[in-house]
Amino acid sequence: MAIALSTLVEEAQRYLNAERISDYCPNGLQVEGRPQVRRIVSGVTASQALLDAALEAEADVLLVHHGYFWKGENPCVTGMKQRRLKTLLLNDISLLAYHLPLDVHPEVGNNVQLAHRLGITIEGPLEPENPRTVGLVGSLSEPVSPRDFALRVQEVLGREPLLVEGPQMIRRIGWCTGGGQGYIDQAIVAGVDLYLTGEASEQTFHSARENGISFIAAGHHATERYGVQALGDYLARRFAIEHLFIDCANPI
Known part of the structure; x- marks a missing residue:
């Protein structure tokens, strides 16, 4: 046809x-x-x-x-x-x-689709007051260690992610697929335990470490x-x- x-x-x-x-x-x-x-x-x-x-x-x-x-x-x-x-x-x-239309869509969007695969329950946008927000925030059904969650990401995406390991267990997660490392500041304000995106910048390491959260860069293409x-x-x-x-x- x-x-x-x-x-x-x-x-x-x-x-x-x-x-x-x-x-x-x-x-x-x-x-x-x-x-x-x-x-x-x-x-x-x-x-x-x-x-x-x-x-x-x-x-x-x-x-x-x-x-x-x-x-x-x-x-x-x-x-x-x-x-x-x-x-x-x-x-x-x-x-x-x-x-961007494929990043933000509530059904086929990159961020929603990645959440489904990683077992994250979506709570809402990373910045509820900002209608242009691309990233999301959500939670896991049970807390896991940063390394265990990084292993889950590796199993799902088929590549080893970059992990900056924070001190606490992972329950609440913020994420933005692709080149969304700049949203880590919004994720910190949102009170997440871990922020996940595709790429990392030099300053991303310091933002995660000094604010006591974990960070994962899982690959722009892969996410x-x-x-x-x-x-x-x-x-x-x-x-x-x-x-x-x-x-x-x-x-x-």
Whole structure:
């Protein structure tokens, strides 16, 4: 079965409420390909490796979290950007990308999906008074040690996380997938025992240690694999088309 590309994009925009979210890049259809869609291939980042894999998988649409045309980047279509766009355009593959709309969505969002996998019960946003908050706060059913929770993260994500071990057991957790290390200050105010994100900055260590909490950096790519899969599955069910997630490994 095939559906119109315009129908697929319209539903994704509606479901994610994408047009109401201010972002650092355009959300939605970034590159237009063939007008009919039978197969979606999803992945985290529209790298050349993922483009090549999508081409081999005979994708009509490539659905990603990290697309193109970021604010402040060089707009010239040269080098890496030229090669990527050429792959899409020559092969009539559409690129559909959602950044912040895919982080904050209450069902298929990266933060919600990661919580489900780690056994965290969601309590609410990291900053309840801030409508632009990306991160969440929640709790575990039983307290665990920082090392035991880090082991859980490793088992779920398939990579060893960076752990800054605090003094107390872990019950209340704040988290923001990807490059959310800057939210550690809000997490401290929220009274968490541990803050989890994808990346770490030099000062993150000191913030965690001096405020007596644990910190985990589990990988930008690793923490953001699940939202795009969930969105692809939703669209595939909605329109009875095929969906294939391809994970191009990234250690960061």
